[in-house]
Amino acid sequence: MISRDRILSEIWHMSDEVETRTVDAHIRNLRKKIGSERIATVVGFGYRYDPPQV
Numbered sequence: 763m764i765s766r767d768r769i770l771s772e773i774w775h776m777s778d779e780v781e782t783r784t785v786d787a788h789i790r791n792l793r794k795k796i797g798s799e800r801i802a803t804v805v806g807f808g809y810r811y812d813p814p815q816v
Contacts, residue, residue, distance in 0.1 A: 765808035
């Protein structure tokens with residue numbers, strides 16, 4: 763699992779205090795490309811990547 767704040771700070775080097783929906787837009791685009799079942803929203807925390815089952 764990875765929090766929205768961690769994504770903002772490590773990917774875009776933004777402060778945790780910044781409120782932005784950029785992460786949501788990128789997650790939405792990723793879900794369109796790789797499938798919505800791969801990226802789960804963890805309410806109150808952030809996101810979780812679920813790799814394909816082999």
